[in-house]
Amino acid sequence: MAFRLKLVPDNTNIDFFRWQVLTFGLSSVAAVLSVVALFVFGLNFGIDFKGGTTIRTESTQAVDVGEYRQALQPLDLGDVAITQVYDPTFREDQHVAQVRVSAQEGTEAVTPETISAIEAALQEVDPSITFPQIESVGPKVSGELIQTAIYAVLASLAAISVYIWLRFEWQFAVGAIVSLLHDVLITMGVFAAFQIKFDLTTIAALLTIVGYSINDTVVVFDRLRENLMKYKKRPLRDLMNLSVNETLSRTVMTSGTTLVALIALLILGGDVIRGFVFAITFGILIGTYSSVYIAKNVVLWLGVKRDWSKKDPEQDGSPFSNAEAP
Amino acid sequence: MLQIDRWKRILIIGICLLGLAYAMPNLFYNRVEAHNDAVATIEKTGVTTPELVQARDGWPGWLPSGLVNLGLDLRGGAHLLGEVQVDQVYKARMDSLWPELRRALADERATIGAVRRVPAPDGVLKIEIGQPDQLARAVEIVRGFSEPVTTLTGAGQSSLAIDAQGNAITIRLSDAEKAVTDDRTIQQSLEIIRRRVDEVGTREPTIMRQGTDRILIQVPGIGSAAELKALIGTTAKLTFNPVVGTGADPDARVGIGQVVLPAADQEGVYYTVEETPVVTGEELTDALPSTDQNGMPSVDFRFNPTGARKFGAYTSANVGQPFAIVLDDQVISAPVIRQAITTGSGQISGSMDYEEANRLAVLLRAGALPAELTFLEERTVGPELGQDSIDAGRIASAVGFVAVIVLMILSYGLFGLFASVALAVNMGLIFGVLSMIGATLTLPGIAGIVLTIGMAVDANVLVFERIREEKKTARGPARAIEQGYERAMSAIIDANITTLIVAAILFVLGSGPVKGFAVTLTIGIVTSVFTALFVTRLLTIAWFERARPRQIEV
Numbered sequence: 001m002a003f004r005l006k007l008v009p010d011n012t013n014i015d016f017f018r019w020q021v022l023t024f025g026l027s028s029v030a031a032v033l034s035v036v037a038l039f040v041f042g043l044n045f046g047i048d049f050k051g052g053t054t055i056r057t058e059s060t061q062a063v064d065v066g067e068y069r070q071a072l073q074p075l076d077l078g079d080v081a082i083t084q085v086y087d088p089t090f091r092e093d094q095h096v097a098q099v100r101v102s103a104q105e106g107t108e109a110v111t112p113e114t115i116s117a118i119e120a121a122l123q124e125v126d127p128s129i130t131f132p133q134i135e136s137v138g139p140k141v142s143g144e145l146i147q148t149a150i151y152a153v154l155a156s157l158a159a160i161s162v163y164i165w166l167r168f169e170w171q172f173a174v175g176a177i178v179s180l181l182h183d184v185l186i187t188m189g190v191f192a193a194f195q196i197k198f199d200l201t202t203i204a205a206l207l208t209i210v211g212y213s214i215n216d217t218v219v220v221f222d223r224l225r226e227n228l229m230k231y232k233k234r235p236l237r238d239l240m241n242l243s244v245n246e247t248l249s250r251t252v253m254t255s256g257t258t259l260v261a262l263i264a265l266l267i268l269g270g271d272v273i274r275g276f277v278f279a280i281t282f283g284i285l286i287g288t289y290s291s292v293y294i295a296k297n298v299v300l301w302l303g304v305k306r307d308w309s310k311k312d313p314e315q316d317g318s319p320f321s322n323a324e325a326p
Numbered sequence: 327m328l329q330i331d332r333w334k335r336i337l338i339i340g341i342c343l344l345g346l347a348y349a350m351p352n353l354f355y356n357r358v359e360a361h362n363d364a365v366a367t368i369e370k371t372g373v374t375t376p377e378l379v380q381a382r383d384g385w386p387g388w389l390p391s392g393l394v395n396l397g398l399d400l401r402g403g404a405h406l407l408g409e410v411q412v413d414q415v416y417k418a419r420m421d422s423l424w425p426e427l428r429r430a431l432a433d434e435r436a437t438i439g440a441v442r443r444v445p446a447p448d449g450v451l452k453i454e455i456g457q458p459d460q461l462a463r464a465v466e467i468v469r470g471f472s473e474p475v476t477t478l479t480g481a482g483q484s485s486l487a488i489d490a491q492g493n494a495i496t497i498r499l500s501d502a503e504k505a506v507t508d509d510r511t512i513q514q515s516l517e518i519i520r521r522r523v524d525e526v527g528t529r530e531p532t533i534m535r536q537g538t539d540r541i542l543i544q545v546p547g548i549g550s551a552a553e554l555k556a557l558i559g560t561t562a563k564l565t566f567n568p569v570v571g572t573g574a575d576p577d578a579r580v581g582i583g584q585v586v587l588p589a590a591d592q593e594g595v596y597y598t599v600e601e602t603p604v605v606t607g608e609e610l611t612d613a614l615p616s617t618d619q620n621g622m623p624s625v626d627f628r629f630n631p632t633g634a635r636k637f638g639a640y641t642s643a644n645v646g647q648p649f650a651i652v653l654d655d656q657v658i659s660a661p662v663i664r665q666a667i668t669t670g671s672g673q674i675s676g677s678m679d680y681e682e683a684n685r686l687a688v689l690l691r692a693g694a695l696p697a698e699l700t701f702l703e704e705r706t707v708g709p710e711l712g713q714d715s716i717d718a719g720r721i722a723s724a725v726g727f728v729a730v731i732v733l734m735i736l737s738y739g740l741f742g743l744f745a746s747v748a749l750a751v752n753m754g755l756i757f758g759v760l761s762m763i764g765a766t767l768t769l770p771g772i773a774g775i776v777l778t779i780g781m782a783v784d785a786n787v788l789v790f791e792r793i794r795e796e797k798k799t800a801r802g803p804a805r806a807i808e809q810g811y812e813r814a815m816s817a818i819i820d821a822n823i824t825t826l827i828v829a830a831i832l833f834v835l836g837s838g839p840v841k842g843f844a845v846t847l848t849i850g851i852v853t854s855v856f857t858a859l860f861v862t863r864l865l866t867i868a869w870f871e872r873a874r875p876r877q878i879e880v
Contacts, residue, residue, distance in 0.1 A: 004879075010794075054709070089718050112552040132708030134551065141407065141702040145837075152835040159827045168822055176660035201770050204832060204840040208777065210845070211828035215781075215821040219788065222817040250784075250791040257733055257787075258780030261726030265776045270718035272399075272711070273769050280777060314792060 007256060008249040016218050016244050016292060017237060017300075023293040027182055034189020041192045049062065051103035053140035056085075059129045063258070064248040066251030071121045077101050087271040096271070103139045129133035155186065156173050156207055160214050168221055179290040183213045187283050196209050201276040209283025212258070216251060216291035224296070228304065236304060240296045244284060248292075253287045276293045330867055338860045342751050345758035345853075347392045361385035376578040391473050392761040395530070396546075397768035397842055400716050404554040407702045410515050410539050412508045414697040416449035416499050419507070421464030422611060423471065423497070425631045430467050431455070438464045444494070451497040456492035461729050465490045468497060475502040507776035508539065511854055512698045515541060522558050531806040541699070544594055553703035558699065567639070567649040569660055572597055586841030590656040597657045599650045606642045610632025618673055623683035625674045634670025647761035719772035727753070733785055738790050741880050744865040748857040752782050755845065755853040765849075768842030776849030784821070784856030788814040794880045803878040805869065811863060822855050 047054050057063075063084045072080055079102040090096065099118065114132060122129050137145075159181055163175035185208055192197050223243040231239060262281045269277055330338075351358040364381035368374055385391060385425060398405050424443055431441040431453075439456020441464075446452035455464050465488060472486035483502035499507060512535055522546055523531045532544040548554050570584055576592050578586050583602065589595035613627040629637055640649075641663050651659045651674065661674050730749065734742035756775060760767060793810030800806040829851065832844035 004739065005733070009735070058711075090712075097691075112555060115552065130708070131706075132711035134704075134706040136551075136704045138702040140409075146833050149839075152831055155835065156828045156831040159825050159831060163824060163827060165608045188813070200837070200840055201843075204770060204836065204843050207828050207832050208843075211825040211847075214824040214828075215784070218824055222820055226813075246795070247791070249794075250787050253733075253737060253787045253791070254781070254784040256729045257783050260729040260733060260779065261776050261780035264726035264729060265722040265773060267719055268722040269773070269776075270715055272715055273773055276770060277773055280773070296507045 006249075007032055007252045011213050012245045014105055014241070014245060014248075014250055015283060016241055017297075020297060024102050024297055027186075027290070027294055030186050030189070031182055034185045034192070036246075037192040041195060043055070043129065043192050044186065044195040046197045046202075047100070047137045047142070048199040049136060049142050051137050051142040051151075053101045053115060053118075053134070053136040055099045055101075055115070055131055056133035057099060057122060057129050058132050059095045059097075060093045061095060061126050062130055063095045064125075065097065066098065067104055067125050068097065068122060071125045072099070072118060075117055075121060077112075077118070085271050087274075089270050090267060103142075115129055128144040148198065153206060153210070154205060156210055159211070164214075164218070164221070168225060169304060171223050171299050171302040174302060175295040176221070177215055178211055178298045179217060179295035180210050181200065182290050182294050183209055183283060187279060189302045190282060191279070197275050198218050199275075201273070202279050205279035205283065206274050208280050209287055212280075212284055213287030213290060216254075216287055217295045218249055220291055220296060226300075235316075240300060245294065251288060251292065255284060258284055330864060335864060338452065338864050342861060343753070345755035346751070348758035348761050349754045349756075351385070351389070351391055352394055352761060354385065355393065357384045358391050362393070362682050363389055384411060384496075390761070392764065394760045395764060395766040396712070396716075396769065397766045398712075399544045399707050399769045400545055400712045402547045402707050402712040402770075403544065403703040403833070405703070405707075406543040406558070407536070408541045408558075408699040409545065409702050410512055410541060410696075411698045412511050413449055413553055415507055415511050416504065419499060420449060420451040420497070422630050424742040426469060427451075427453070427468065427497075429567065429694060430470070431464060436466065436585070446496065447500060448747065450606050452494060453497070454494050456493075456654060461490050461493065461495070464495060466503060470494055475500065477508055479753075495752065511696045512539060512541070515699065519625070521544060521644050523554075529671055535541045540702070547709070548571055549706075550708070551706045555701060555704070565607065566605045566652045567599040567652050568640075568644070569599040569650045570600060572660075587650070587652060589658050589660075590658040597650050597660060598732070603652070605629060605633045605637050608637070609855065613687045615680065615687045616673070623680045625687045626671065627674065627708040631670065634668070637672070638668035640671075642668065665729075700738050701806045711853055715769050717771075719769070719776075723772070723776050723779065726776050730783060734786075739787075739879055740869070741790050741862075743795075744862050744869070745783055745790070745858075746785065747865060748861040749782055750777065751859040752850075752853050752860050753779070755857065756849050757787060759849045759853065760846070764847050766842055767846070767851065769845035772842065774843045774846035774850060778847065778854060782854035782857070785814075785818045785855055785872060786862055788821075789858065789862070790880050793878075797878070797880065806878065807866060807870070809861075817829055818855065818858070822851050826851050831846040 002017075003036050048186040055154075065082050065084055072082075081100040082099075083098050083100075083277070085096040085098055099122075101114070101118070115136070119131055157177060160180070161177045164176050186197075187206060187209060187298070190196070191202065221244055223246055226238060227239045227243050228236075259281065262277060262284065266277045266281055268272065296323075354400050361384050364378045365387075368378055368382065408459065428441060428443075431438065435441070438460040441453055444452050444454050457459065468486070469484075469487055472488070473483040475483045475485050479739040483500055485500060485503040485731065487498050487500040489497075496676075503793065514532060516535060519541060520531075520533050521531060523543065530546065534542050536542045543554065543558065545554055545737075570772055573596050576586060576588065576596050580598050580599060583600060584598055585599050585601050586596050589597065609630050609632055611628045611630050611759065613625055616624055616626045618624040645665060647664050648660045648662045650657045651661075659674055729750070731742075731746040734740070734749075736747065742840070753775075756778065756830050757767075791811050792814040793806050796806040796809040796813070797803070800809050807837065829844050829848040834843055836844055
């Protein structure tokens, strides 16, 4: 037999509900912590959502953040953040920094005078400095961008749940949505906790996570549906374990190939899209986890109607099915 | 059993080859780009220089020459989002209505009493009359200035909304007229900006309307957004100048205060005109294509009151003389004055067809921006940064690609190899489709492609895992393969449709780079399903027919 890399053994029989309390508990704690982080630290909104200007500087000389700050001091720009950017893809003599200026009070549109004043001040400090990227967003647009971003996330959640509901049953749709919300919330929590820049591309990343996570969940659901028809009498819990075990090698393999490609992009893709790629990479991990540990737990908890011939919806595995009448 | 009809095979291979053929020009990006530019230049100017011919012949004309457009974040350039202050036009309309209205009402001073304008918000004209009991008569006069508005939905509405109360009449533009006006304002602004940007002659600027009152301007290759802003901010200068003479010599001697200007559409024709204009474009309120009394195409134009007065005085004194319509130091038309034009409106007729009349009207209107443009968003990306991003993306894609292939072959052996071939075809198809539809590749778009590299094998993995399972129960390898494909189908479809839903929403709601990402993601999903279901399968079956294995190893 030829050599085969087996990420997962041929026949697994893992009881995924064994750590049910732990995993569900951990997820709940993580979700709550994320909400806390979102309220306490808040998201580090990029200029897309906050308005303002970012200027990327590049120089052959080493960046001295203090000097930059001093040079910009007399311009009275309000809130200025200067950060040096490091990246393994940079050349030896490539020193990059990011200057972020918050939206100027009382101006709807962007003032080119401000930008040229900043450029002149920085050139004073370092004559070799260039400005490969300047972005300015007025507060009016940024407000709208937030709005459409929220719409986009909500619309995709709604559309997906309708699709799942049509293709499967409502319990599956609820399970899928809960796990998607879990993924989105925790990813946002991580962004808040580590103050990673959250901008328009991050929203795209979040939606991609939604897409990937649902993709993963649907594969498990699909197998579960098949097994539900195949084994009419077995308890739902067992069937779920069976379904996850059967699809486990696929889940690991696909997550593996996707992660491999994304990690290449994360390391080699440059700093401009790093935040974006990081969000997707993190989301793939959590999406894989949630499709195994969250989505089906919700479905198990809600129960699935097994036998459509009976009028009385006595459901296997439903929390109510075994309840005794008082 | 395991088989695919011959015509299906031909179709599958044909689609792959077609996709790859369309993708191929991207491998020779610079050459093809030079070829395309040269072809466009030759077509536009009709001039062929040796350099142009050489550039054109750098790529055979019969090969596909569509390229993936590179977004500004990859190519470098400037991006501006401007908002047209459409309200300014309402104000201008009301302000120009007032003198006319005052004249009309003044004629009836005997019945309606003294008329005066009272302060009102911008875009609202409020007048008070001396005799409140004659309000109905005044309203009737005002109504005379209202014209029917024809829109798709609001047919039968009039252009003015008139409100009468006590001794006051409040006049504003009706909603239907506002909608029509807004539309015209944006169209004019677009046209002006397009003309402005085209003047710089950069490649493929994107100038498009966004939403109701916004204009998106993306110009590749321009140094900075500030530069672009300065360019768009410059108003086209339209003037009406007296003509002194006509000639073919650009260096003709002229008197003091006279200049020689070239004709815009006639080679070698030069006009000598008085430098001081009679009227300028700022005094023009509108220009529309129409027909003259002989049914020939012409252009109607209208001046504001000051312009009308000046124009009237000049034309009555110079009947039979030509006057030049000068736009940006080029004479676009030099009609002869047939009669005094005192009404403030006039007609330019001459030897032109309808298209030319339309263009002239646009040019006249395009003289100055109809309303102020405020900039809401501006982005500049330097070309080096774009190149860095392309390089980084290319390396990352290559590394990711190889890593995925290694992982697939190690896991699934020969089948993994089939999937890898399909993955390569998939990449080709993505670029082929992107080139075919002329989509724009952005930095997140590259990320979308890399993500697709990772996810594209998913459908294959689903099938292979399924074949592995079926091998345990099915009789013989052929049956296992067949069952594997069949059973994996519903999971593949459900999984990909849900991702497609997300991509569609990203496309509809996203803007700029996010949209680019959605496009590559969508194309990636479709092509990866195609390659997994057809290409891999075709390879598997072709191999199976040749090797006829007793056992398969997945």
